[in-house]
Structures are given as C-alpha cells and as structure tokens.
Amino acid sequence: MDYLLATSLNQALDALADPAAGLRVVAGGTDVYPALRDGALTDPLLDVTRVPGLRGIAETGAGWRIGAATTWTDVVRAPLPPCFDGLKAAAREVGSIQIQNAGTVAGNLCNASPAADGVPPLLALEASVELQSRRGSRLVPLGGFVTGVRQTARAPDELVVAVHVPRRPAATRSAFLKLGSRKYLVISICMVAAEITPDAAGRVARARVAVGACSPVALRLEALEARLAGLPATAAALTEAVTAADLAPLAPIDDIRGGAGYRRDAALELVRRTLAAAAGTGGISEMGHG
Numbered sequence: 001m002d003y004l005l006a007t008s009l010n011q012a013l014d015a016l017a018d019p020a021a022g023l024r025v026v027a028g029g030t031d032v033y034p035a036l037r038d039g040a041l042t043d044p045l046l047d048v049t050r051v052p053g054l055r056g057i058a059e060t061g062a063g064w065r066i067g068a069a070t071t072w073t074d075v076v077r078a079p080l081p082p083c084f085d086g087l088k089a090a091a092r093e094v095g096s097i098q099i100q101n102a103g104t105v106a107g108n109l110c111n112a113s114p115a116a117d118g119v120p121p122l123l124a125l126e127a128s129v130e131l132q133s134r135r136g137s138r139l140v141p142l143g144g145f146v147t148g149v150r151q152t153a154r155a156p157d158e159l160v161v162a163v164h165v166p167r168r169p170a171a172t173r174s175a176f177l178k179l180g181s182r183k184y185l186v187i188s189i190c191m192v193a194a195e196i197t198p199d200a201a202g203r204v205a206r207a208r209v210a211v212g213a214c215s216p217v218a219l220r221l222e223a224l225e226a227r228l229a230g231l232p233a234t235a236a237a238l239t240e241a242v243t244a245a246d247l248a249p250l251a252p253i254d255d256i257r258g259g260a261g262y263r264r265d266a267a268l269e270l271v272r273r274t275l276a277a278a279a280g281t282g283g284i285s286e287m288g289h290g
Contacts, residue, residue: 005050007051009051017133027104031108048159053067067161068161072101076088083125085174085175086175091118106129106163112151114217121193123208124174125166125168125174128140177192190214192274202233204229204231211270215249215251224246228241234280238275242271
C-alpha cells in the first residue's frame with residue numbers, strides 16, 4: 001500500500017495500529033511534498049483529509065476545539081473572539097494564499113519546525129493537542145507536544161484529532177508579529193505572540209508571551225509573564241517593562257537568515273511591539289519585514 005485515503009476515523013486508527021505499515025500521515029501536504037525536493041517518496045501515506053470531524057472550529061463548554069485538518073484559511077474566516085486575533089494574524093503569514101487554503105493546523109504543529117508560525121500563538125492560548133489511537137486518547141499541552149526540532153510526542157500509532165483552547169475572559173486581547181527577510185512567503189527570523197487580559201482596574205490580570213524561531217522549540221517567557229501581572233495594561237507600560245534579561249530562556253542560532261545576536265535583538269524589539277499591539281488595538285498587527 002503506497003497511499004490510503006481514510007474515510008473514517010476508525011479506518012485511520014486501524015491503519016496506524018499496524019506497525020508494519022509504516023504510514024506517514026498527510027493532510028494538506030504543504031510540508032511533506034516540498035521536503036521531497038527531487039527525491040522519491042519512501043513512506044506510504046495515510047491521507048486524513050476526508051475523515052469526518054477532523055475539520056472545523058467549534059465552541060465547547062470548556063473553550064474551543066480546532067479540528068486537526070482545519071486549514072489556515074478556515075482559521076482566518078472563523079468568527080472567533082479577540083483572543084484569537086494573534087492566531088489569525090499568524091494564519092495570514094503561513095506561506096501563500098494557496099498554502100493557507102491547504103495547510104492544516106495540526107500539520108503545522110506536527111512538522112515541528114522551530115519557525116512554525118502557528119506554535120507561538122497557540123502557546124499563548126495555552127492550547128493542548130488531542131491524540132487518539134486504538135489504545136485510547138490523551139490530551140498533551142502544546143508545550144510538551146513539540147519536543148525538539150522536527151520532533152513531537154506523537155506515537156507512531158497515534159493521530160492528532162484536534163487542538164483545544166481553553167476559554168479566555170472576554171477582555172482578553174492578542175497579537176502576533178513576525179520578522180523575515182521579506183514581506184511574504186518567508187521563513188521567520190523571529191516571531192512573537194502575546195496575550196493580555198486586563199482586570200476591571202485596567203491592570204494586567206494575566207499575560208502570555210511566546211517566542212518562535214529563536215530556540216529549538218518555541219518558548220513562553222514565563223518569568224516576564226509573571227512580572228507583567230499588575231502593571232497598567234497599556235502599550236507604554238508594557239513596552240517599558242521588557243528588558244533583555246527577559247529573553248534569557250531563548251537560544252537563538254546563527255543561520256542563513258540571521259545571526260544569533262541579531263535574532264536576540266530582534267526578539268527584544270518584537271516582544272515589546274507585540275505586547276504594545278495586544279494592549280493597544282488588541283487586533284491583528286503586522287511589522288515591516290527587514
């Protein structure tokens with residue numbers, strides 16, 4: 001078997017349960033096929049795009065469920081509260097319109113690139129990944145799902161079926177900024193997602209800040225988040241509060257897109273701008289790419 005188009009969840013899980021099959025899960029294929037370059041496909045494919053229930057965004061009692069095969073265009077078009085504005089901004093940065101139409105949320109996570117656009121905003125949203133197999137199902141916090149460069153906690157017999165986002169207060173606002181060598185169709189040098197929840201007095205009740213492309217995996221800046229709590233929820237106050245020491249958890253590298261020092265400097269500025277955007281308009285913000 002070189003290609004299996006599953007039409008039910010049971011069929012997909014049965015196929016994955018056979019260790020001899022060696023199946024590679026594919027949905028949009030926007031990472032799998034370009035990675036082949038001129039090479040031949042060596043692994044048989046399990047296509048899950050026609051499995052019912054894997055696509056779409058639904059509000060639940062606990063928050064929101066994003067089906068694994070939900071595309072980035074689906075995310076942009078979905079009627080979601082302002083806490084998702086950062087994720088929507090990231091969705092608009094995923095490749096071209098054609099890639100956004102085909103690429104899926106779970107595919108972006110499972111590809112586990114340090115520069116995966118979807119990871120920082122979903123980290124800021126405290127998302128969890130739902131995995132299912134014939135052995136049962138489990139929910140893994142996104143911070144524990146992506147374990148390294150191109151590595152995840154998904155077992156070979158497991159299928160990502162959904163991403164879950166817990167409910168946020170109505171006042172929560174978010175933003176996302178990405179820096180690349182050009183405006184469109186670019187792998188990021190650095191990217192930041194931020195979420196701010198103000199209290200009734202206009203101070204920060206909760207902050208979440210996640211940085212991508214500056215470490216093997218995207219990271220939350222938890223010490224900064226704790227320090228922002230209680231500050232005025234204004235762009236000026238939050239921008240002034242961020243220091244270079246807040247970026248200590250990051251481990252940027254030198255590569256063709258930028259040096260480690262440049263990445264660290266860029267991350268500092270991007271964190272400030274993203275927090276200002278989340279506290280200010282609370283909407284989708286973009287940064288000029290240099």
